[in-house]
Structure formats: C-alpha cells, structure tokens
Amino acid sequence: xxxxxxxxxxxxxxxxxxxxxxxxxxxxxxxxxxxxxxxxxxxxxxxxxxxxxxxxxxxxxxxxxxxxxxxxxxxxxxxxxxxxxxxxxxxxxxxxxxxxxxxxxxxxxxxxxxxxxxxxxxxxxxxxxxxxxxxxxxxxxxxxxxxxxxxxxxxxxxxxxxxxxxxxxxxxxxxxxxxxxxxxxxxxxxxxxxxxxxxxxxxxxxxxxxxxxxxxxxxxxxxxxxxxxxxxxxxxxxxxxxxxxxxxxxxxxxxxxxxxxxxxxxxxxxxxxxxxxxxxxxxxxxxxxxxxxxxxxxxxxxxxxxxxxxxxxxxxxxxxxxxxxxx
Numbered sequence: 001x002x003x004x005x006x007x008x009x010x011x012x013x014x015x016x017x018x019x020x021x022x023x024x025x026x027x028x029x030x031x032x033x034x035x036x037x038x039x040x041x042x043x044x045x046x047x048x049x050x051x052x053x054x055x056x057x058x059x060x061x062x063x064x065x066x067x068x069x070x071x072x073x074x075x076x077x078x079x080x081x082x083x084x085x086x087x088x089x090x091x092x093x094x095x096x097x098x099x100x101x102x103x104x105x106x107x108x109x110x111x112x113x114x115x116x117x118x119x120x121x122x123x124x125x126x127x128x129x130x131x132x133x134x135x136x137x138x139x140x141x142x143x144x145x146x147x148x149x150x151x152x153x154x155x156x157x158x159x160x161x162x163x164x165x166x167x168x169x170x171x172x173x174x175x176x177x178x179x180x181x182x183x184x185x186x187x188x189x190x191x192x193x194x195x196x197x198x199x200x201x202x203x204x205x206x207x208x209x210x211x212x213x214x215x216x217x218x219x220x221x222x223x224x225x226x227x228x229x230x231x232x233x234x235x236x237x238x239x240x241x242x243x244x245x246x247x248x249x250x251x252x253x254x255x256x257x258x259x260x261x262x263x264x265x266x267x268x269x270x271x272x273x274x275x276x277x278x279x280x281x282x283x284x285x286x287x288x289x290x291x292x293x294x295x296x297x298x299x300x301x302x303x304x305x306x307x308x309x310x311x312x313x314x315x316x317x318x319x320x321x322x323x324x325x326x327x
Contacts, residue, residue: 034062043068058085068104075104091129092122109146115139128214130166135159149181154197166212167226175201188276193269194238204232210327224327226250230260240273241265248308250326256308257323262315267292267302291318 031049038044047064060083068075078101084094097117103110119136123129135158142152154177161170178198180188185196208227217223226249233244241264248258264270268289275285295316296302304316308323 037067041070043070058090060084073104073106077102077104091125092120094118094120107147111144111146112141113144114141117141123214128212128216131160131162131213133159133161145181149183150179151181152179153177162212163206167210167223168206168208169213171203171205171207173201173203188273190276194240199236199238200234201236202232202234203230205230224250224254226327228256228326239266240269242270244306246305248326251311253311254325254327255311255323256313256326258308260306260308262302262304262306264302266300267296268300291316 034044034046034049043066045064045066046062049060049062051058051060062081064079065081066075066077079098081098082096084096085092095118097114099114099117101112103112115138117138119134121134122132124132137155137157138153139155140152141156142150144150153175156173156175158173159171162168163170176199178201179196180198185194186192188194206227206229207225209223210226211223213223227247228249229247230245233242235242243263244260246258246260248256248260251257271280271285271288271292274280275282280288292302295304306320307314311323313320313323
C-alpha cells in the first residue's frame with residue numbers, strides 16, 4: 001500500500017510538471033503565432049493571451065481581439081476567442097467564438113450573433129500533421145449588415161473526415177432554416193410565392209484528392225480533386241425540391257467524367273429560380289421549359305441524368321457545353 005501511494009504521488013508530480021512545461025510551450029506558441037501575423041502586415045490588438053485548464057486541459061484565451069488587413073480593410077473584432085485542447089490529446093483542438101462578433105468588409109460591416117458557434121480539428125501524430133477530421137457547428141446564427149440586409153440559419157453543421165486512404169475525405173453539410181437577405185429573396189422569388197427560409201440544405205459526398213490535407217496546404221498548387229461521389233445533395237424550399245447523386249472523376253485532361261442523377265419537384269419553378277438568379281439566361285429559360293416538358297411528359301417531377309463524357313456535359317439529351325475542369 002505504501003509503494004502504491006508513493007507511485008501515485010510520483011505520477012502526480014510528473015503530470016504536474018508535464019502540464020506546466022506544456023502549457024508554457026502552448027503560451028509561447030500562441031504569442032509567436034500572433035507575432036507572425038503582425039509580421040505578415042496585419043494590424044492586430046488584444047488585451048491579453050492566457051493559458052489555463054490545469055490539470056487536464058490547455059485553454060488558451062485571446063481577449064478583446066481586433067485584426068485588420070490595411071491593404072483591403074477587411075477586419076475582425078471579438079471580445080474573446082478560445083482554443084481548447086485536452087492535455088492528454090494535444091493533436092485535437094476546439095475553437096470557440098463569442099456570441100457577438102464583427103467582421104468589417106470593404107463598404108460594409110457585418111454583426112454576427114450566434115449561439116454555440118464552435119469548430120474542432122484533429123491531425124494525425126505525424127510530421128506532416130495530416131488532417132483526420134474537422135467539424136464546425138452552430139445553433140441559431142444571424143448576420144446583420146450595416147447596409148441594412150439580414151440573413152441567418154436556425155442551426156448548421158459542416159464536417160470533414162478522413163476516410164479509407166490518406167487522400168479520401170467524407171464531407172457532410174446540413175443547414176436548417178436558411179433565411180436569405182430580403183433583396184435576394186425578392187430577386188429569386190418576385191411573386192413572393194416561397195416561404196422566407198429554405199427548409200433544408202444538405203450535402204453528403206466523398207472526395208478523393210491527389211494528396212492529403214496537411215501542413216503543406218500553403219504550397220502551390222493546392223490539392224486537386226480526383227473523384228467526387230455525391231451520395232446526397234438536397235435542397236428544399238417550400239414546394240421546390242432538388243436532389244442529386246452520382247459520381248464524377250477527372251479524366252486525362254482533368255475534366256469531369258461520369259454522371260450525376262438529378263431529381264426535382266416543381267422543376268418549372270426551379271428554372272424560374274435559376275433564371276432570376278442569373279444562373280441561366282432568361283431568354284433561354286423557355287427552351288429549358290420545352291425540354292422539361294419533353295423529358296417529363298408534362299409531369300411536375302423531373303428525373304434526368306447530367307452526363308459528363310469526352311470533355312462535354314449534357315442534361316439528358318440537351319448539350320450544355322464543356323465539362324467542368326476538376327484539376
């Protein structure tokens with residue numbers, strides 16, 4: 001019993017020493033990073049930077065933070081910003097934003113109000129620090145511009161996770177009750193036939209790159225997309241629904257090769273939406289409608305493949321032009 005007690009005390013002393021040495025290193029690294037940002041030409045002020053959390057966490061807090069790029073005028077102000085890590089799992093970091101923050105853009109200022117806005121990232125224990133997962137999520141989030149427009153979501157989630165193979169990643173995004181700025185809503189829906197918010201915007205896909213996401217991301221060129229598997233792409237706005245699934249891969253010239261199957265309910269409304277958004281020429285919209293009538297036989301539901309072959313793209317039997325360049 002006495003030996004066990006001595007062992008526990010010794011282990012505690014070693015752990016305390018580890019935490020204080022490691023927390024000092026974290027604090028020093030945070031200050032070095034801030035100094036580097038200033039050396040890169042950014043204007044930055046902050047009240048303090050501290051690391052706490054003994055004995056199981058490293059909680060680094062930057063208080064009364066302000067960052068500005070003098071060349072563009074882009075800036076960010078926040079009462080605090082936190083980076084958290086478990087002392088026994090330092091390769092995973094959690095970032096926490098305050099409920100209120102401000103982003104300055106050329107010609108306008110954005111006030112962001114959020115609840116539980118946070119993100120996390122984990123890297124492998126190797127010299128390249130290969131990204132294994134990253135997640136960003138928030139509860140209700142609202143953006144108000146000094147120009148008078150507002151937008152927001154009820155909740156949002158974006159997640160990226162390394163899958164089988166170092167270069168393959170699973171991507172998932174889910175936005176609920178996405179409210180558009182009033183002017184954009186009026187442009188897309190001049191008859192005001194649609195509700196104020198998109199009910200659901202979701203994407204579930206797998207991406208294969210030519211190299212992994214790691215600390216060498218700042219090198220040129222960036223990782224190139226090799227294969228894209230769309231498991232589910234879903235958009236629901238009132239009676240308008242859009243779904244897509246399929247797979248494309250880069251051919252020898254880097255252009256997309258494969259097929260994406262598209263389903264849409266009230267496809268006529270989607271064509272009008274695309275024309276109002278400028279995605280298609282309004283003068284060509286009637287041609288799209290005639291093609292839709294031909295493909296669906298006049299039904300409201302559209303189910304047609306978008307094909308990418310030999311460097312060209314087609315929507316059903318309608319040629320659309322060159323296939324997109326993936327790399």
